[in-house]
Amino acid sequence: MSTSPSAPRGSTVNPALATPTDLSPDGVAAIAAQLRGLLADAFALYVKTKNFHWHMSGPHFRDYHLLLDEQAGQVFAMTDDLAERARKIGGTSLRSIGDIARHQRLRDNDEDFVGPREMLxxxxxDNQELTRLLRAAHDVCDEHRDVATASLIENWIDEAERRTWFLFETAGRG
Incomplete structure (x- = not known):
């Protein structure tokens, strides 16, 4: 069973939720903490992408609006896998909007108006930063020999790099 005494809230698992794993308790705590941060960042990026999708304007509205909707869907699709992976290894996940805010590293954008190119x-x-955070989490997985989580992260790195590429090309050359 996976518990981590004296750990921050969210990294100690109630015995009723403890999932059997062959990962060490330290590995579970470290990997689950990475997954919680990534999950919070995914939610933050999802909301920002939808915000920009909803508030897009200008002559390329339709193309940008559709691009951001597609990308938001891809980011949202990560969330369940991130949360469930933390639980599968015996850790815990996020519990509330406040929990997301405490763990997210990507910044919100609450501006009244952001131009289309600035949005992109x-x-x-943000997607490039998410890629960096995913690579750091992959390193933690490697350190604790968690190949399953590392494998998921590798796919998310590729997806984040693709989003970065599309946004860069659209903003910089569109």
Whole structure:
């Protein structure tokens, strides 16, 4: 069973929720913490992408609107896998909007107006930062020999790199 005494809230697993795993308790705590951060970042990126999707304007509205909707769907699709992976290894996941806010590293954008190219450039930078965070989480998985989580992360890195590429090309050359 996986518990981590004196760990921050969310990394100690109630015995009723503990899932058997062959990963060490330290590995579970470290990997679950990475997954919680990634999950919070995925939710933050999803909401920002939808925000920009909803508030898009200008002559390329339709193309940008559709691109951001597609990308938001892809980011949202990560969330269940991130949360469930934390539970599969004996860790815990996020519990609330407040929990997301405490763990997210990507910044929100609450501006009244953001121009289309600025939206695309900001999302490209956020996806690039998510790629960096995913690579760091992959390193933690490698350290604790969690190949299953590492494998999922490798796919998400590829998806984030693709989103970055599309946003960069659209903002920088569109």
């Amino acid at each position: 450039a900001e999302l490209a930078a």
